[in-house]
Amino acid sequence: MSGQLPEALDTVAALLGRLPGVGKRSALRLAFHLLERPREEAVQLADALSALHGAVGYCTRCGHLSTGELCEICLDPRRDRHTLCVVETVPDLLAIEATGEFGGLYHVLHGVLSPLRGVGPGQLRLASLVDRVGSGGFSEVILATSISVEGEATAAYVQRLIHRTPQLMLSRIASGVPQGSDLEFIDQGTLGRALRARQTL
Amino acid sequence: MSGQLPEALDTVAALLGRLPGVGKRSALRLAFHLLERPREEAVQLADALSALHGAVGYCTRCGHLSTGELCEICLDPRRDRHTLCVVETVPDLLAIEATGEFGGLYHVLHGVLSPLRGVGPGQLRLASLVDRVGSGGFSEVILATSISVEGEATAAYVQRLIHRTPQLMLSRIASGVPQGSDLEFIDQGTLGRALRARQTL
Known part of the structure; x- marks a missing residue:
């Protein structure tokens, strides 16, 4: 077991890791977290996930x-x-x-x-x-x-x-410098767009 | 519905939002992602979560x-x-x-x-x-x-x-400046510890 994880844990981590923005390491951390917490929490989430598609159209x-x-x-x-x-x-x-x-x-x-x-x-x-x-x-x-x-x-x-x-x-929709931004910190692409799309006053 | 979400989606988002490192906004993003993907993916994750505690001791x-x-x-x-x-x-x-x-x-x-x-x-x-x-x-x-x-x-x-x-x-275990770090970029607390715990050569 040292080094290699139980299959059930690996499976949960692998499936969580498919979600957008969840990396391999954080997926494993989440899986461990769910394992450490009372069983009810994992089951609650499982039930909510099973019901999701049926309840929302x-x-x-x-x-x-x-x-x-x-x-x-x-x-x-x-x-x-x-x-x-x-x-x-x-x-x-x-x-x-x-x-x-x-x-x-x-x-x-x-x-x-x-x-x-x-x-x-x-x-x-x-x-x-x-x-x-x-x-x-x-x-x-x-x-x-x-x-x-x-x-x-x-x-x-x-x-x-x-x-x-x-x-x-x-x-x-318009593209340009977002509200409240310092031009100094805006990426070149956005600033270039904002210049090209300038509006006469 | 505009503004207010279906309960089943809210529930999934709320439960995902309880996980460590998953904020309210990203939990909602994940819930939407699961809803947009085929139903099987949510069910697969649900099954893995249900099985987790039983399979790992x-x-x-x-x-x-x-x-x-x-x-x-x-x-x-x-x-x-x-x-x-x-x-x-x-x-x-x-x-x-x-x-x-x-x-x-x-x-x-x-x-x-x-x-x-x-x-x-x-x-x-x-x-x-x-x-x-x-x-x-x-x-x-x-x-x-x-x-x-x-x-x-x-x-x-x-x-x-x-x-x-x-x-x-x-x-x-020892605490100090991690391997490969520039002292310049290390936080004060760590650097202070590293000095106090200095070892004679």
């Missing part, structure tokens, strides 16, 4: 979390039905909601294009996006994928996919 | 991981039975084993004294340590708890607890 229209067929945002009569915001994930949607700056509808892609991780257009909710936009009614589609290589590539892909009409405006 | 003598009553180290006839190394946790034991510098036996306390977290002497494997040392046979007990406020307090407590005889040497 997605809105069939926009891809947001939902307990019914359509989510609360899609069903809300006060939302502006002419503006659509395309995001990568539900947490991104929630972040935009938290700003209070957007009152339209969403479309969650559930990922970004990432050839390295084997994510192609077929894995994203793109067909339903094209359908939604194609059926008309939207005056603006905001591409709010992340400002990263993958997010930019996905935005560019969506841009080509959507059939543009004179009635439809396509936009992309 | 501890050596009744030293507290190391074991599938039987006694662990492989306690049963190994080649180990030096006169030297005992007291450690906080199994990972600490494994770290010492990995150095190849120690060939004796271990005693795992399964924690440190921590009044703030409600860990008193009764929660640690101290009675069995006193029994083991008291039954004689050891010529040295090495206190290898961590070099931290709690680790030092625990070492001091164990030191008072163990009945000293002329035949028994008590020692503490």
Whole structure:
């Protein structure tokens, strides 16, 4: 046993290590922690994990979390039905909601294009996006994928996919120096972008 | 739902957030990740967690991981039975084993004294340590708890607890500047310790 760990512990560590941001060492630390704590804690987590997918579903229209067929945002009569915001994930949607700056509808892609991780257009909710936009009614589609290589590539892909009409405006969220930042400590790429995208006053 | 999350997702996030080093935000990120991945992944982890405590036990003598009553180290006839190394946790034991510098036996306390977290002497494997040392046979007990406020307090407590005889040497692992470090970048406390514990050449 010295050096080599019991299989059950190794298995837990290996599975935890697959989670994003959890390294091999910290996965093992977590597994040991769970082993040291009362059995109930591991079982509680196990039960919650087993129940997760059954209890939470997605809105069939926009891809947001939902307990019914359509989510609360899609069903809300006060939302502006002419503006659509395309995001990568539900947490991104929630972040935009938290700003209070957007009152339209969403479309969650559930990922970004990432050839390295084997994510192609077929894995994203793109067909339903094209359908939604194609059926008309939207005056603006905001591409709010992340400002990263993958997010930019996905935005560019969506841009080509959507059939543009004179009635439809396509936009992309702004990229630049974040609020409260010292220019001195901002990375070159961001600062360069902020300069190129400068706005006349 | 906008703003407020489904209960099942919240539960998973709350339980993951209890793990050491997992903050509230990253716990939510992990919960979302598990929700986005195929259901099988969450279930696999759930099963592994449920099985953990049943499949892994501890050596009744030293507290190391074991599938039987006694662990492989306690049963190994080649180990030096006169030297005992007291450690906080199994990972600490494994770290010492990995150095190849120690060939004796271990005693795992399964924690440190921590009044703030409600860990008193009764929660640690101290009675069995006193029994083991008291039954004689050891010529040295090495206190290898961590070099931290709690680790030092625990070492001091164990030191008072163990009945000293002329035949028994008590020692503490050395503390000082770690290998490969620039003095310039070492914290004051460590550097101060290294000076006070200087060794004549």
